Amino acid sequence: xxxxxxxxxxxxxxxxxxxFDAFATxxxxxxxxxxxxxxxxxxxxxxxxxxxxxxxxxxxxKKVGPTGKVLATDIDTxxxxxxxxxxxxVRVHDVGADELPGEGFDLVHARLVLVHVRxxxxxxxxxxxxxxxxxxxxIEDADPAxxxxxxxxxxxxxxxxxxxxxxxxxxxxxERGTDLAYGRRLPRLLREAGLxxxxxxxxxxxxxxxxxxxxxxxxxxxxxxxVSSGLATDEEIDQHLANVATRTMDLATAPMxxxxxxxx
Ligand SMILES: C[S@@+](CC[C@H](N)C(=O)[O-])C[C@H]1O[C@@H](n2cnc3c(N)ncnc32)[C@H](O)[C@@H]1O
Numbered sequence: 519x520x521x522x523x524x525x526x527x528x529x530x531x532x533x534x535x536x537x538f539d540a541f542a543t544x545x546x547x548x549x550x551x552x553x554x555x556x557x558x559x560x561x562x563x564x565x566x567x568x569x570x571x572x573x574x575x576x577x578x579x580k581k582v583g584p585t586g587k588v589l590a591t592d593i594d595t596x597x598x599x600x601x602x603x604x605x606x607x608v609r610v611h612d613v614g615a616d617e618l619p620g621e622g623f624d625l626v627h628a629r630l631v632l633v634h635v636r637x638x639x640x641x642x643x644x645x646x647x648x649x650x651x652x653x654x655x656x657i658e659d660a661d662p663a664x665x666x667x668x669x670x671x672x673x674x675x676x677x678x679x680x681x682x683x684x685x686x687x688x689x690x691x692x693e694r695g696t697d698l699a700y701g702r703r704l705p706r707l708l709r710e711a712g713l714x715x716x717x718x719x720x721x722x723x724x725x726x727x728x729x730x731x732x733x734x735x736x737x738x739x740x741x742x743x744x745v746s747s748g749l750a751t752d753e754e755i756d757q758h759l760a761n762v763a764t765r766t767m768d769l770a771t772a773p774m775x776x777x778x779x780x781x782x
Pocket of ligand 1: 529591594611612628630631635
């Protein structure tokens with residue numbers, strides 16, 4: 519059910535479900551708008567890479583219906599396993615290392631996944647290879663270097679602390695091999711992979727209650743690493759969590775770049 523070697527935000531930790539709920543609130547409308555634009559419908563065969571939770575695959579399952587197929591893969595399927603009933607199949611799979619789990623897909627989608635994959639070049643090649651001719655790919659990934667702040671309006675000590683801890687979190691991600699400027703590269707990478715009609719856009723919330731939920735869960739999840747790396751003290755983390763809990767801070771996320779194209 520799990521092979522999480524090297525992934526900082528392990529799905530086995532209690533906070534992972536909270537993070538997936540926040541991603542769904544923040545990003546599902548963007549993802550679904552793009553997928554609707556492709557004309558997704560009955561009978562489509564889809565591969566959801568690094569599925570995480572159930573919100574995207576449940577939506578896909580409704581769209582493709584009983585004649586379609588949704589293959590949900592992840593290195594850790596603990597939080598997606600409950601959705602495994604036709605047309606959804608759930609499989610443990612490392613997109614950067616394992617053989618293709620299938621071919622001839624009408625749609626391949628990954629959201630906030632490739633940025634964490636060590637061999638993301640290979641992962642992208644696999645995802646393109648898995649498409650049928652004319653099939654669509656949608657890759658959505660963060661670009662924390664484009665907008666690095668948790669509080670873009672840094673008007674007081676709470677916001678300064680928030681932005682300092684965000685910088686610490688980014689350091690942890692970099693140490694694990696995360697490409698913090700990956701999102702912006704996606705349109706070029708899709709063109710270089712031979713896809714047609716490549717386009718991309720970006721989205722990030724500037725203030726949303728879901729950002730507070732995401733930040734609280736993320737910081738609790740990486741607390742030990744922040745402290746042991748000397749990037750923050752326990753007192754600073756407690757203070758920041760208390761500040762976030764007031765729900766009065768305007769918290770943003772990194773921009774999510776959505777890039778899409780069609781296989782010739
Ligand atoms: C930030 S979460 C995003 C989850 C989901 N796609 C979403 O948008 O809510 C990243 C997910 O990618 C998975 N993941 C990380 N490395 C992976 C790999 N090499 N192959 C497949 N999945 C991977 C993680 O286990 C986690 O579920």
